[in-house]
Amino acid sequence: MSHLPDPAVPSPGFPTARPRRLRYHPLVRDLVRETELSARDLILPLFVRPGRGVRQEIGSMPGNFQLSVDTLVDEVGAARDLGIRSFMFFGIPERKDATGSTALRDDGIVQQALRAARKAFGADVLLIPDECFCEYTDHGHCGILHDRGGVPDVDNDATLAVLAEQCVSHCRAGADVVAPSGMLDGMVRAIRTGLDAAGFTHVPILSYAAKYASGFYGPFRDAAESPPQFGDRSTYQMDPANGDEALREVGLDLAEGADLVMVKPALSYLDIIRRVKERFRVPVAAYNVSGEFAMVKAAAARGWIDERRVTLEILTSIRRAGADVVLTYHARDVARWLKTG
Ligand code: PBG
DSSP states (O other), X not given: OOOXXXXXXXXXXXXXXXXXXXXXXXXXXXXXXXXXXXXXXXXXXXXXXXXXXXXXXXXXXXXXXXXXXXXXXXXXXXXXXXXOOEEEEEEOOSOOBTTXXXXXXXXXXXXXXXXXXXXXXXXXXXXXXXEOSTTTBTTOOSSOEEEETTEEEEOHXXXXXXHHHHHHHHHHTTOSSBEEOSOOXXXXXXXXXXXXXXXXXXXXXXXEEEEBOOGGGHHHHHHTTOOOSSSOSTTTSBOTTOSHHHHHHHHHHHHHTOXXXXXXXXXXXXXXXXXXXXXXXXOEEEEEOHHHHHHHHHHHHTTSSOHHHHHHHHHHHHHHHTOSEXXXXXXXXXXXXXXXX
């Protein structure tokens, strides 16, 4: 937003203008606050794995756990009681293979989690599975591989078909929204076509439209046990140096039928969030990713920062930049703080 004088707004200047007048009284500050943080705008990511009674803390993500279906239901219930309504599910399957075939099974781990949470909470919670193959493939890449000039790489078009299948299977299990995160060309169109053909015309697509090849995903790869076994994700995720390209990616996804678009990570990409919001005026989500979370937790544990203050400031900044929705591992803490004032 520009702070240059707008000819439509009279600007008298000091001493008539005293911006501090709006800061003296705490209730005036409350009255004119531009950005509001609310638990209803947050999505809490959760990790589900096979077993019973599993609640294994993720070392680099304090307060976040790998959960089995039963403990995940408890976790959703506890978060819901704090005011969190939306949840993203990531699956850690029993078995991985070259094509990530367990992602498509109607008794797959995320499908089980969706059914159990739906059964326990009905329409009280919004269930959003992440749609990708990196957690299900033994090589850790986000789709089926093929050979590109002697180098294995994700086969874009071959992966689209199975991606649509994964989404349909998740919808049958109770997904409310699907969120493809693989950054494949044409993924939104393929999924929209697949969902519509299966009768899920009403299910929105939250596309990870501008997802960068980022070092900030480090802790997540421990959480989801999904690091690439060779190479990196730069042939599908975006170069952090690029901004215009994000607008192109978002434009394409919207043209293919995306209902909400995501920018990821959030903090190093606040400019992208703002540009996407101003350009397209559609619902924008931002993913406050694992590495961003871990940095706050690590500094707070050493007493170097005030965790509550810094976390609220970070989430407010993401909302102020233009995000309507924030995916964050801080969701539980934030909901608690907002509740207790
Ligand atoms: C899977 C996926 C990743 C994240 C969300 N979905 C990992 C990756 O792309 O490497 C990262 C989330 C986080 O760091 O919190 N494609």
